[in-house]
Amino acid sequence: MGLNRSEKAVVVDKVSAQVAQSQAIILAEYRGLSVGALTELRRQARAEGVYLRVLKNTLARRAVSGTSFEGLAKKxxxxxxxxxxxxxxxxxxxxSAFAKGNDKLVLKAGAMPNYVMDENGVKALANMPSREALLATLLxxxxxxxxxxxxxxxxxxxxxxxxxxxxxxxxxxPV
Structure with a gap:
């Protein structure tokens, strides 16, 4: 049974709050991914401070509308x-690291505020050093x-x- 209208509004509000705090959103297709693999991915994401969510696209579009990630809705x-x-x-x-080890997870697109990127852009972003590493290099x-x-x-x-x-x-x- 699907969510009713008020439950959908709660989900959209929760995801919208997360979008507002985010500096990046990455989309990945998970077709054929086993429950065990998905659980492992969620564990890795939690350890890195990444909010991971499987969501209906219509609800996700509502969550990003009116934000700097609005361009991602087309993807x-x-x-x-x-x-x-x-x-x-x-x-x-x-x-990206999980997708390298599991061919069922396919990176589709990503976005940073006011900038939408394709799969190659997401891979390039994944190869960048973390914020802490960049700050250490700058220091x-x-x-x-x-x-x-x-x-x-x-x-x-x-x-x-x-x-x-x-x-x-x-x-x-002596001389």
Whole structure:
């Protein structure tokens, strides 16, 4: 038995709230995926903070209408699973990694705010480093000149001390 109108409204509201918090939505076709495989995918998604939902496309279209993901509505065809995350990369990583090991899960499309991408775009997004890795790289890049300056400034007194030590050794030598 299907959902009645008020239950559908509750589902749409819940998914709309999740869409509002998301930085990325990934669509994947799950046709032929076993219950065990689907359970494993959900476990992996939960561990990465990805909201995973199987939803009727009409309800999903209502949930994204009026948002920056509205362009994704045209891609909502067939039995789809929706992966949403506040980190733009994590949903793509989880679904893409699972799809590599299970040919029944097929990536269809994805979206970031005001940008819709195809399957190749989702795969490219999945290959990007996570936000934390990008921030660590940026921090290392910003720290490198400062660390080099500190070493250079530290070298001046060190060179002076070594010069004094060499002069002292030279004075101690008999002529």
């Amino acid at each position: 909502m065809v067939g039995p789809l699973m929706y992966g949403m995350s506040s980190d733009p990369v994590s949903a793509a990583k989880v679904l 290392g890049t910003l720290q490198a000149p400062v660390a080099k300056l500190a070493r250079t400034l530290n070298e001046v007194p060190g060179k002076f001390v070594r010069t004094l030590a060499a002069l002292e050794e030279k004075r101690k030598e």
